Structure formats: C-alpha cells, structure tokens
Amino acid sequence: MAPIFKVSYVVAGGGHPGAIVNEDQKPVVGEKVQLGKDEFEVVEVVDLIPARGDFSFLHVTVRPLKN
C-alpha cells in the first residue's frame, strides 16, 4: 500500500485550531494547502512520532495566505 501521511497542521500565530488530515503526499515547505475554506503555506515539516506500518506522523506548521 502507498504511504499515508497523517498530518497535524498547526497555524503559526494562533487564532486557528489547525487540522488533522491524512495526505497522500508528504507536505513540503513552500507548498500551499487548503484547510476548509482557508489557504495556507507550509513553513515547517517535522516527524512527530516514528512511522508505523504504512503511516507516517507529521507535524506541519503553516501560515495563512491572504486572499
């Protein structure tokens, strides 16, 4: 099975609860992500806990993009 990335998205600066989402691809710095109706840019990607089976567990910090 293809790897699955379980991501904890945390929004820099607070004021947004972030999200937990499964992704098919590992997020990369500079990439844009859509969480609901809001768009963000990835600023940091780190392993949160060791991978288990097909699952990798990531902590991703994002910043809001102004529309």
Add this chain to the structure above:
Amino acid sequence: MELAKVLSQVELFDGLTPSELEQIARICQERSYRSGEVVAQQGATGDELFVIWEGLVEIVHSGSPQDPEPRTMVNLGQGQVFGEMALVDFGPRSATVRVVSDTARLQAIRRDDFLAVCEEHHRVGFVVMRNIAADLSFKLRHQNLMGR
C-alpha cells in the same frame, strides 16, 4: 473505491487483514452532509463512531450550555475519526461536530455492531482499541503543539 480499501487507509483499522476489513465494512453506514450541518451535539447521547471519507469537520467545545464563545478545538479531515470516546466510555458527546467543507461523506459505525464484531473476532477488537488509543494520543499531541 471499494469501502474495505478505503478503510485500510484509516489509521484506526491499520493492521487488520482484508477479511477483517470486510467485517468492518459490513457494519458501516454511509452518511452525507452539507456545510454547517451538525453531525454530533455536545452533551447528547451518542452510540456511533464516525470515519471521515471526504470533507472537513470542526470539533467545537462549549464550557457550559450558555457559553457565548464555544471554542473550535481542531478540524478533522479525510481519514480521521471522531465519536470514539462514546464508543469506549459510553458517555455523552464531549463536543459538537459540524461540517465546514461544502459537503462531507462519513461512515458511521454503531457501538453495538462494532462490539459484536469484536466479540466474534477478538483480534479485531485488540487492534482497533490499540489504534483508538494511538489516535487519541495523536490528538493530544496536536493540542500540545497548538499551545506552544
């Protein structure tokens, strides 16, 4: 995509064999929601676990019934589960769950149906309960990161 295949991509069911995933798929009920619809209400009795197939929901907690500013704790997207606490402790819903994407497709699993599968297939019960613990741990880690 076949439901059992979708379930194999959900951490809650990681480690189950294809035939065990079929057992789980048989007790799933698909539900569709629109933006703003409430799936679960804080304080209400709940006997279902939900798996998010498509869409995004927000988990909102109120300090009291009259709380003027309920707090969104986290958003959950594809592959995540909610309602697992009611599955484990039989208590009321600990938060309100509302759809924030345009639409959402969920799979609902009734507690009695799930426990019946576990009674018949003890390994399924062990694996899923272990994964529920891991998922709750991940949610706690997310909350810790939010507080940095």
